[in-house]
């Protein structure tokens with residue numbers, strides 16, 4: 185039985201905690217959070233009695249085999265590195281780090297050499313629509329994929345709190361939402377090597393806190409300071425194989441409705457992954473738009489338990505680590521280049 189602990193027991197941790205509890209190969213043994221009240225509450229809710237306010241004390245417990253890290257972005261690299269060094273398997277939430285640093289690169293090196301599983305939380309890869317499309321692509325149905333387009337625009341969706349604090353989050357919607365868009369599109373395109381990035385970021389609207397009559401998601405802990413992250417970002421990424429990817433994302437924008445689109449174009453066919461899977465091809469001089477008949481043709485929460493099940497299987501049974509930290513590092517290098525390009529107002533070569 186794999187003994188798992190969760191470090192950082194805020195909002196997203198519940199998905200992972202419940203996935204561990206439902207998995208017969210794992211046991212939930214300890215929690216850690218710097219917020220003691222939340223730590224106690226979460227412990228009581230889930231019947232976990234080993235509670236730590238300092239992750240170092242948790243890592244010193246030899247009975248713990250694996251950790252799931254769901255802290256703020258600024259501590260992912262530090263805690264993941266310490267956990268691997270302490271001999272634990274690691275699942276760390278996205279983004280791997282709030283920015284590219286020597287420490288993040290060292291974590292990448294450590295993840296390559298350790299015999300422990302080191303995974304990053306790229307949950308969209310585990311959704312049914314992504315699985316079906318990946319198989320479709322791998323069987324050559326799309327030919328050479330030369331374009332990816334990923335768009336997630338919120339009119340009113342700045343979570344506030346630490347999400348709006350550059351020093352903790354590392355950025356706004358591009359780090360928070362763009363990381364998912366980038367990862368899933370790049371993964372489905374066959375993980376080509378990024379070579380140039382041209383990007384823009386703006387912050388005209390902030391949190392739009394004065395807007396009424398419309399509800400919006402808010403982080404648990406709000407701060408009395410204005411957001412200093414971008415509210416909109418876009419980027420064009422070119423890859424070594426000649427393919428390109430356009431990404432745009434916002435926390436706040438004057439647009440008639442929230443938008444979500446993840447689309448791929450190839451030499452033999454196309455696909456829309458989100459909001460709902462569509463396969464585009466042609467036959468006998470006719471364009472065919474196929475809609476796979478599935479319970480969940482769009483992203484569904486079941487992907488969260490799938491990713492934890494896959495992590496547990498990799499730790500216990502040695503199955504493939506489908507979201508290695510090396511991938512998180514490549515996505516981080518693209519995010520980093522996006523912010524650098526936007527800051528310098530010019531195209532950047534990686």
Ligand SMILES: NC(=O)c1ccc[n+]([C@@H]2O[C@H](COP(=O)([O-])OP(=O)(O)OC[C@H]3O[C@@H](n4cnc5c(N)ncnc54)[C@H](O)[C@@H]3O)[C@@H](O)[C@H]2O)c1
Nearest residue numbers: 192193194195196217218219254255256257259277278279
């Ligand atoms: N994969 C996804 O779809 C998804 C969704 C939401 C959040 N996330 C990621 O999960 C992470 C957590 O997000 P959240 O929305 O749960 O945030 P949150 O603020 O609700 O929870 C984070 C918790 O971590 C604790 N914490 C912070 N630093 C710590 C440290 N050094 N040691 C111990 N505890 C610490 C905080 O006190 C808080 O309770 C973020 O990195 C976020 O990007 C991923």
